[in-house]
Amino acid sequence: MSDPILRLEGVHKSFGPAHIIRGVDLEVRRGERHAVIGPNGAGKSTLFHLCSGEFAPSSGRILLDGQEIGGMKPAEVNCRGLARSFQITNIFPGISVFENLRLAVMRKHGLQFTFWRRVSRLDNVTQEVEGLIERLRLGHRAHTLASQLSYSEQRSLEIGMTLASDPKVILLDEPMAGMSQEETEYTVGLIREIAEDRTLLIVEHDMSVVFSLADRISVLVYGEMIATGTPKEIRENPQVKEAYLGEEVAA
Amino acid sequence: MKLRPFLILLAVMVLLAIPWLVSSSMLNAAIQMLIAALFAMAFSLLCGQAGMLSFGHAAYFGLGAFATVHAMNAFNGEGLLPTPLLPLAGAAVGLVSGVVAGYFSTKRTGVYFAMITLALAELLHALAPHLKGTFGGEAGISSFRMPAWGFGFGTAIEVYYLTLFWVLLAIGLLYLLMLTPLGRLALGLRENQRRLRFLGYNVHALGTLIFAISAMFSGLAGALQSLNIEAANYAELETHVSTVVLLNSFIGGVRVFLGPAIGAALMTFFGHVTSDVTRVWLLYQGIIFVLVMMFLPRGIVGELVERFSGKRPAGEGIRLSEMLPRLAGIAVAALGGVVLIELLQRVMSRDYRALAAGGQWPEITMMGLSWQPGSPLTWLVPLSALALGLALVLGVNRRAAARREATA
Ligand SMILES: Nc1ncnc2c1ncn2[C@@H]1O[C@H](COP(=O)(O)OP(=O)(O)O)[C@@H](O)[C@H]1O
Numbered sequence: 001m002s003d004p005i006l007r008l009e010g011v012h013k014s015f016g017p018a019h020i021i022r023g024v025d026l027e028v029r030r031g032e033r034h035a036v037i038g039p040n041g042a043g044k045s046t047l048f049h050l051c052s053g054e055f056a057p058s059s060g061r062i063l064l065d066g067q068e069i070g071g072m073k074p075a076e077v078n079c080r081g082l083a084r085s086f087q088i089t090n091i092f093p094g095i096s097v098f099e100n101l102r103l104a105v106m107r108k109h110g111l112q113f114t115f116w117r118r119v120s121r122l123d124n125v126t127q128e129v130e131g132l133i134e135r136l137r138l139g140h141r142a143h144t145l146a147s148q149l150s151y152s153e154q155r156s157l158e159i160g161m162t163l164a165s166d167p168k169v170i171l172l173d174e175p176m177a178g179m180s181q182e183e184t185e186y187t188v189g190l191i192r193e194i195a196e197d198r199t200l201l202i203v204e205h206d207m208s209v210v211f212s213l214a215d216r217i218s219v220l221v222y223g224e225m226i227a228t229g230t231p232k233e234i235r236e237n238p239q240v241k242e243a244y245l246g247e248e249v250a251a
Numbered sequence: 252m253k254l255r256p257f258l259i260l261l262a263v264m265v266l267l268a269i270p271w272l273v274s275s276s277m278l279n280a281a282i283q284m285l286i287a288a289l290f291a292m293a294f295s296l297l298c299g300q301a302g303m304l305s306f307g308h309a310a311y312f313g314l315g316a317f318a319t320v321h322a323m324n325a326f327n328g329e330g331l332l333p334t335p336l337l338p339l340a341g342a343a344v345g346l347v348s349g350v351v352a353g354y355f356s357t358k359r360t361g362v363y364f365a366m367i368t369l370a371l372a373e374l375l376h377a378l379a380p381h382l383k384g385t386f387g388g389e390a391g392i393s394s395f396r397m398p399a400w401g402f403g404f405g406t407a408i409e410v411y412y413l414t415l416f417w418v419l420l421a422i423g424l425l426y427l428l429m430l431t432p433l434g435r436l437a438l439g440l441r442e443n444q445r446r447l448r449f450l451g452y453n454v455h456a457l458g459t460l461i462f463a464i465s466a467m468f469s470g471l472a473g474a475l476q477s478l479n480i481e482a483a484n485y486a487e488l489e490t491h492v493s494t495v496v497l498l499n500s501f502i503g504g505v506r507v508f509l510g511p512a513i514g515a516a517l518m519t520f521f522g523h524v525t526s527d528v529t530r531v532w533l534l535y536q537g538i539i540f541v542l543v544m545m546f547l548p549r550g551i552v553g554e555l556v557e558r559f560s561g562k563r564p565a566g567e568g569i570r571l572s573e574m575l576p577r578l579a580g581i582a583v584a585a586l587g588g589v590v591l592i593e594l595l596q597r598v599m600s601r602d603y604r605a606l607a608a609g610g611q612w613p614e615i616t617m618m619g620l621s622w623q624p625g626s627p628l629t630w631l632v633p634l635s636a637l638a639l640g641l642a643l644v645l646g647v648n649r650r651a652a653a654r655r656e657a658t659a
Pocket residue numbers: 015018020038039040041042043044045046047
């Protein structure tokens with residue numbers, strides 16, 4: 001069981017002449033909370049797009065549980081147990097919060113083409129959605145249109161929809177961006193809880209969150225992984241200090 | 252809302268009583284209204300719920316219609332099925348053609364989707380004249396309703412009830428569909444297909460399925476049309492049919508459940524009453540559409556639901572002191588507008604221009620009055636009615652806006 005659940009081998013991605021991901025190797029261990037940090041434009045989101053099926057890698061392999069997923073469609077990747085959230089909120093704006101989460105929950109119950117059962121009679125789905133709404137602290141907003149939520153409420157919904165499908169591996173792309181201190185603390189707690197028996201790969205700018213949450217950290221700079229290690233190792237890595245963290249962590 | 256089941260019951264009772272309440276010409280119009288309502292509901296499953304705007308729904312309506320006349324004529328006119336079940340033939344062909352067309356068109360979204368639906372419908376329309384056996388050429392194909400199950404199906408009343416049965420059943424099924432996982436996913440398709448993909452759904456298959464169901468109910472509507480007029484005609488495949496269902500649906504409101512049905516019934520009714528009175532019904536239809544889209548973008552029913560659902564903040568409900576003058580203004584402006592359009596239509600008609608070329612401007616009899624096109628008064632009166640009515644509406648709106656500003 002010590003084999004990595006997600007493994008990237010020599011992954012490259014170019015958009016035309018722009019070489020964005022320049023040979024990334026990464027091993028995410030089963031059950032760990034792994035953070036990816038790096039300056040803006042380093043390619044963190046692109047890396048998530050590659051792992052989740054949005055883009056196919058230009059070369060290299062991406063293995064989920066030993067099986068190649070590089071180049072698969074997003075839906076296929078999701079069905080194999082990898083779910084992701086988006087840096088730019090990606091929800092269903094014109095339907096209610098409850099309805100948003102119900103769509104996210106239904107899939108894992110095998111409900112897709114079902115036209116002979118009433119969705120309101122599927123008690124396990126309803127209960128799951130209600131539980132999720134409570135945990136996201138959106139109970140009072142259940143019947144509000146998603147488009148009418150505040151920005152940070154939308155961010156919570158975005159995370160909730162990713163967690164709803166009960167994935168093996170969760171990719172969160174700057175989940176706490178735009179949240180207040182209190183909301184961030186609460187959300188970190190929620191992520192910690194939900195990642196309990198799952199694998200988490202997270203991109204986050206808030207270094208206090210990263211260093212308290214992550215078991216291991218990888219540093220991406222200009223499309224290259226310059227280091228991977230425990231928070232302590234990363235903090236002390238001279239290369240990282242120079243390239244990215246600078247005074248921020250030393251202080 | 253305990254009001255809703257009561258309203259539905261009332262509506263169904265009125266529909267059941269229609270044959271006793273209206274003239275035979277109106278009964279025919281009622282059948283047309285029911286068919287148009289069903290077609291609009293089928294169209295709006297795709298366009299309103301799933302957010303895929305089709306410009307080619309005439310194809311599925313027409314295929315359903317032709318399938319049904321062939322089913323009626325099968326076995327030397329004995330019919331493939333007993334008459335009451337014949338609409339199933341139209342629905343089946345609608346479904347099958349919908350699967351094929353849906354498979355191709357839902358590979359794209361937005362404008363490209365719309366263009367593919369349009370192209371497929373035009374393709375069928377262009378092919379049809381060459382397939383005389385299937386589409387009957389210029390004359391179309393006629394057929395005959397056979398008696399079945401103790402009914403003769405020779406009278407409009409029997410056809411009305413048969414149509415009513417199928418339309419209510421289909422609308423009921425469409426309503427239930429929206430309560431199922433597939434129905435909820437239709438909303439997801441409309442709102443954010445990309446997110447659905449990342450939640451693990453097969454967006455293409457879902458789109459194809461919704462398209463096929465929409466085409467199936469469109470085919471059912473076409474079938475009812477064939478049963479009603481005992482014929483199917485090449486004209487049922489024309490772009491015009493696709494356009495009318497689209498306009499009807501948006502006038503009623505594509506996003507509220509019964510909106511399209513009510514819009515289609517209203518517009519068909521207006522078409523029926525006015526087609527004897529005016530030659531420019533299509534122009535009025537266009538004007539109504541533009542006005543509704545400009546001032547009631549959710550459609551007539553959508554806007555009503557919005558007003559009465561209590562979702563609006565206090566003070567934004569309906570005020571009689573504003574609504575009555577507004578309606579009066581609209582009525583006066585409409586009267587002025589209609590008189591102008593009708594006068595223009597007559598003055599610009601070929602016959603009249605031939606007369607006028609001789610230098611004379613003979614008077615026109617219209618609405619029981621005679622009008623002198625040569626006199627400025629003839630034009631000034633309706634023009635000022637139009638202007639006055641509009642001014643009244645604008646004035647009321649400005650006052651209402653000022654009041655809202657003050658209370659806010
Ligand atoms: N679809 C694309 N086409 C071209 N360039 C892209 C595309 N997506 C991202 N990029 C470029 O790749 C670089 C990395 O972007 P991104 O992965 O979003 O960075 P990060 O998430 O680390 O801030 C940026 O310079 C961006 O402009």
